[in-house]
Amino acid sequence: MKSVRQSPLEPDFVQSPYEFYESLRRHGDLVYWEDYQIACAVSWRAVNYFLRDRRWGREVPDGQDREYGSHLEPFMHLERNSMLELDRPRHTRLRGLVSRAFTSRSIAALKPDIEIITDEILGGLGEGEIELQKSLGERLPVLVITRLLGIGEDIADQLLSWSHDMVTMYQARRNHATELRAANAAREFTAFIRAEIEQRRRKPGDDLISRLIAAEEDGSRLTEDEMISTCILLLNAGHEATAYTLGNGIKTIVESELAVNRVFDPDNVNNVVEEVLRFDPPLHKFERYAKEDVSAFGHDFRRGEMVAVLLAAANRDPELLANPQVFDPMRKPVANVSFGAGIHFCVGAPLARMELAVALPAVFRKYPGLTFAATPRYANRYHFHGFDRLVMLTDGRA
Ligand code: HEM
Secondary structure (H helix, E strand, O other): OEEEOOOOOOHHHHHOOHHHHHHHHOOOOEEEEOOOOEEEEOOHHHHHHHHHOOOEEOOOHHHOOOOOOHHHHHHHHHHHOOHHHOOOOHHHHHHHHHHHHOOHHHHHOOHHHHHHHHHHHHHOOOOOEEEOHHHHHHHHHHHHHHHHHOOOHHHHHHHHHHHHHHHHHHOOOOOHHHHHHHHHHHHHHHHHHHHHHHHHHHOOOOOHHHHHHHOOEOOEOOOHHHHHHHHHHHHHHOOHHHHHHHHHHHHHHHHHOOOHHHHOOHHHHHHHHHHHHHHOOOEOEEEEEEOOOEEEOOEEEOOOOEEEEEHHHHOOOOOOOOOOOOOOOOOOOOOOOOOOOHHHOOOOHHHHHHHHHHHHHHHHHHOOEOEEOOOOOEOOOOOEOOEOOOEEEOEOOO
16 A cells, blocks of 8 residues: 655645545555555545445444543543444444434424525625625524524534534644643533433423434433433534535635526536535545454455545545536536445435525525635645635625
C-alpha cells in the first residue's frame, strides 16, 4: 500500500482536499495516510465495501476500549451508548427503537415548519451585504431539530455551543484544551437532556423524546443512558452536517454561474440537492475496525486494525460517474456516500434532504443575483468541511 503525507491542518488542503483525494486514487483502492497512521479507502468500491461488509464495524474487537484519559469520561460515556459507535446486535436494537420514534410521518410533518422558518430567516435579511452561514445555514437546522425533539427554541444557542465543543473530538485540530471543553459540554448536555426526559416521563407530549420513551420493540426499551446518548446524537448530528451542507451548496451554486431559474426548476430540485451532497459533502472521513483477520484489495488486515473511509473521495471516483470534478446539477442523479452506507446509513437523511430542498431554492428565489462579497474560506476543522461565515452580495449579478 502506497504511503502518503498530507497535514489535515494545511490551509490549501482545508480549502480543497479534492486534489489530494484525486492523487490518492491514482495509487489504487487503498493508501496509507501517514499523518493519521491509517489505511484509507479512497475508491467508490472500497468505501462501499468497508461500510457494508459485516467483517468491519465500529466497535474495537474484544471489548478493548480506545485509549482515552479519565478527563474524557463524560464524553466517552455518551459514545458507549451511541448507536453510531455500536455494532450488531446492540446497534440493531437501538436503531430499531429510534426508527419507531423517528418515523417518516413525523419528518414529513416538519415540512411546513421548515418553510416557515426559512421564510422568517430570509425575511429578516435585507439587501446588499448579507451573511448566510450563521443566519440561515446554522439557524434553520438547529431550530428544526429542537422542534422535532420538543425542546424550547430559546436553548438553540446553548445547543450549538455544546455541539460545536463536542464535535471537536472528531476533528484534526483536537488537543487537550478542546478535549476538556468537549467533556464539559458532554456533562452539561447530559444533565440538560436528563431533565428533559424526566419532564416527559411525567407529562408526555407529541415530540421525539416522548416517542423514544414510549418506543418498545420485542419487549425491549431504551435505557436512560441510551436515551440520553440518542437525544444528544440526534441534536448534534441533526444540525452540524446540514448546516455545513447548506453553506457549501450556496457557495457551489454561486460559483457554478449556472442560471438559477434552470437549476431550481421544480422538477430538478432533488437533483440539485443530491449533486450538492455528492460534490462538496460536509463530513469526509469515518473509521471502521476489522472484526476478524481479513484480506481486502490486496492487503491483509489483522483483527482490530482500523481503516478510514474517505466519503468525499469516493463521490468523485471516475468509476462512479463521468466528469466527477464538475458540479452539474442538471445531470441524472448519481449515488453518493455522503450519508454513509450499510447499517449506519444516516437516520436523518430524509430530514436533511427536505431542509436542503426547501432552503436552497428559497435563497435563490429571493436573491437570484447572489455573489460573493469575499472569497468564502472553509473553516480549519477537517474532517468537517464547511464555513463559519458566508458573506454574500445580494445583487452582485445585476
Ligand atoms: C447533510 C446532512 C447530513 C449528513 C451529510 C450526514 C451524514 C451522516 C453519515 C456519513 C453517517 C454515517 C457515519 C458512519 O457510517 O460512521 C450518519 C449517521 C447518522 N446521522 Fe447523519 N448526516 C446528516 C444529517 C443528519 C440529521 C439531520 C440527523 C438527525 C436528525 C442525522 C442523524 C444521524 C444519526 C442518528 C446517525 C447514526 C446512524 C447509525 O449509526 O445507525 N444526520 N450521518
